[in-house]
Amino acid sequence: MKKTLAKKELVQRLGFGFLSLCIMITVFFLGLLIYFIAVRGIKVISWEFLTQAPRRFMTQGGVAPAIVGTFYLTLGAISLALPLGLACAIYLCEYSPKSSIVNIIRISINNLAGIPSVVFGLFGFAVFVKFFGFGVSILSGALTLGIMVLPGIISASQEAFLAVPQSFREASFALGATQWQTIKNIVIPSALPGILTGVILSIGRVAGETAPILFTAATFYIRGYPDSIFSEVMALPYHIYALMTEGTHPQEQTQIAYGCALILLVLVLLVSGIAIFIRQRKRSGYGH
Amino acid sequence: MDINQIKIKVEGVNFYYGSKQALRDIALDIYKNKVTAIIGPSGCGKSTFIRLFNRMNDLIPGARFEGKILIDGNNIYDPKLDVVDLRRSVGMVFQKPNPFPKSIYENVAYGLSINGIRDKGYIADKVDKSLKDAALYSEVKNRLSDNALALSGGQQQRLCIARALAVEPEVLLMDEPASALDPTATLKIEELIHELKKKYTIIIVTHNMQQAARISDYTAFFMMGELIEYDITSKIFTKPSKKITEDYITGRFG
Ligand SMILES: Nc1ncnc2c1ncn2[C@@H]1O[C@H](COP(=O)(O)OP(=O)(O)O)[C@@H](O)[C@H]1O
Numbered sequence: 035m036k037k038t039l040a041k042k043e044l045v046q047r048l049g050f051g052f053l054s055l056c057i058m059i060t061v062f063f064l065g066l067l068i069y070f071i072a073v074r075g076i077k078v079i080s081w082e083f084l085t086q087a088p089r090r091f092m093t094q095g096g097v098a099p100a101i102v103g104t105f106y107l108t109l110g111a112i113s114l115a116l117p118l119g120l121a122c123a124i125y126l127c128e129y130s131p132k133s134s135i136v137n138i139i140r141i142s143i144n145n146l147a148g149i150p151s152v153v154f155g156l157f158g159f160a161v162f163v164k165f166f167g168f169g170v171s172i173l174s175g176a177l178t179l180g181i182m183v184l185p186g187i188i189s190a191s192q193e194a195f196l197a198v199p200q201s202f203r204e205a206s207f208a209l210g211a212t213q214w215q216t217i218k219n220i221v222i223p224s225a226l227p228g229i230l231t232g233v234i235l236s237i238g239r240v241a242g243e244t245a246p247i248l249f250t251a252a253t254f255y256i257r258g259y260p261d262s263i264f265s266e267v268m269a270l271p272y273h274i275y276a277l278m279t280e281g282t283h284p285q286e287q288t289q290i291a292y293g294c295a296l297i298l299l300v301l302v303l304l305v306s307g308i309a310i311f312i313r314q315r316k317r318s319g320y321g322h
Numbered sequence: 323m324d325i326n327q328i329k330i331k332v333e334g335v336n337f338y339y340g341s342k343q344a345l346r347d348i349a350l351d352i353y354k355n356k357v358t359a360i361i362g363p364s365g366c367g368k369s370t371f372i373r374l375f376n377r378m379n380d381l382i383p384g385a386r387f388e389g390k391i392l393i394d395g396n397n398i399y400d401p402k403l404d405v406v407d408l409r410r411s412v413g414m415v416f417q418k419p420n421p422f423p424k425s426i427y428e429n430v431a432y433g434l435s436i437n438g439i440r441d442k443g444y445i446a447d448k449v450d451k452s453l454k455d456a457a458l459y460s461e462v463k464n465r466l467s468d469n470a471l472a473l474s475g476g477q478q479q480r481l482c483i484a485r486a487l488a489v490e491p492e493v494l495l496m497d498e499p500a501s502a503l504d505p506t507a508t509l510k511i512e513e514l515i516h517e518l519k520k521k522y523t524i525i526i527v528t529h530n531m532q533q534a535a536r537i538s539d540y541t542a543f544f545m546m547g548e549l550i551e552y553d554i555t556s557k558i559f560t561k562p563s564k565k566i567t568e569d570y571i572t573g574r575f576g
């Protein structure tokens with residue numbers, strides 16, 4: 035009896051030991067990533083770096099146009115994908131009959147999320163740049179990025195809607211609410227934390243992806259800032275890519291690439307932080 | 323029974339979930355300002371029956387209704403009838419307390435705001451009054467802006483009652499409203515029902531025989547989708563006319 039207990043204890047310890055090892059490995063690599071980017075990036079970060087346009091073949095000045103470009107692309111993509119994705123999720127979860135066609139649509143949307151981003155890039159090039167004639171522009175890039183994250187936003191919102199207890203809907207209907215009133219006043223507010231999670235992930239992806247904007251929006255260098263949605267833009271992820279693969283001053287360019295990476299990292303963490311903060315406040319408001 | 327005023331007439335009602343028949347040829351009259359208890363073994367169709375009165379069963383795909391239910395002489399299954407209007411005049415309290423994840427105040431005000439009432443003063447008065455009628459006011463008056471989910475189960479259920487009362491229904495449906503509550507909270511709800519019947523016609527599902535005997539004026543006994551016996555509560559519990567009713571209320575099965 036004693037022996038088996040000791041053995042169980044041992045197995046348990048080994049189990050937990052293994053789990054903590056996994057956690058430590060993960061944290062180690064994450065820490066390493068942040069450390070490397072931070073240590074190398076911080077060297078070039080200065081007020082000038084954040085606020086000036088590049089000069090002298092990228093080796094001097096700053097990367098402000100790329101920061102601005104990434105901001106525009108992200109804003110554009112999310113403003114497209116969030117309302118559209120939310121509308122699709124509402125339709126699929128709340129309005130549509132539970133038919134097999136709707137199920138097929140649902141499954142297709144989920145699978146879309148797994149398509150490689152470079153495929154979205156090619157699609158955007160063919161459709162927005164060429165067919166609609168938007169050219170290489172903020173508009174084409176934002177549309178491409180928006181479509182790329184659309185499935186993710188739909189899935190996250192759908193999950194959030196499905197997690198809203200049916201009893202909330204019944205209570206609302208029983209008071210004489212219409213379906214739309216119920217969705218607007220009860221379902222969406224209750225699902226907001228989950229929807230926000232989807233948005234956070236999407237922002238990270240949109241800000242960080244290179245492939246979708248490679249042929250649709252990004253350029254290595256423009257003079258000054260974009261003046262309309264039909265301008266091409268610099269963007270942080272593409273700028274890193276370009277600095278590492280093109281140009282004539284690889285030494286200085288690599289330094290600057292690390293600087294850009296650090297900015298990108300901080301920006302994405304910042305956005306996530308804000309969204310998590312909002313989500314937590316909403317959650318605690320629900321008392322669970 | 324005849325001195326009482328009929329509020330609801332149920333005539334020849336059959337109800338199906340897909341091909342499965344849940345209610346068979348039900349007919350009965352429900353009297354105004356009385357408490358009518360629906361009893362019967364689990365799965366006999368009590369919830370299905372009570373949800374016919376506010377057409378909550380409409381939400382279930384594949385469900386089918388046959389027959390007539392008249393409230394004040396109007397068939398509530400008339401295709402021309404507005405379900406939203408019906409649900410305003412027939413309130414419902416569910417088995418598990420289901421307050422919205424909003425403040426206490428917003429919960430009670432919800433029914434008013436969705437019905438287009440914008441007058442803030444009127445809403446505030448109505449919220450106070452409904453909370454008083456639901457015997458909850460004294461417990462929450464200083465924290466109306468707190469989240470409703472922070473209340474105890476019994477308080478949540480009374481909040482749900484207040485929420486239903488705020489839209490001024492005429493009929494109140496209650497589906498085992500105390501089954502998730504402790505005895506003290508249950509007693510509070512029972513006392514409340516006694517008060518409420520002065521103003522409302524109440525139909526309550528309960529699996530608790532003593533509760534039915536204590537709070538109701540009429541009792542309907544259901545089994546396997548059929549109405550076995552319907553009479554004055556005291557008669558059902560002292561001299562039921564059917565053997566099977568007697569077996570059930572004396573706890574021989576169910
Ligand atoms: N949504 C539904 N779909 C299919 N069958 C159902 C549904 N709801 C209830 N039923 C069936 O109808 C019968 C009556 O159920 P219900 O009215 O919930 O009984 P009670 O409330 O008396 O326990 C049961 O056999 C139950 O399985």
Ligand SMILES: [Mg+2]
Pocket residue numbers: 368369370
């Ligand atoms: Mg039931």
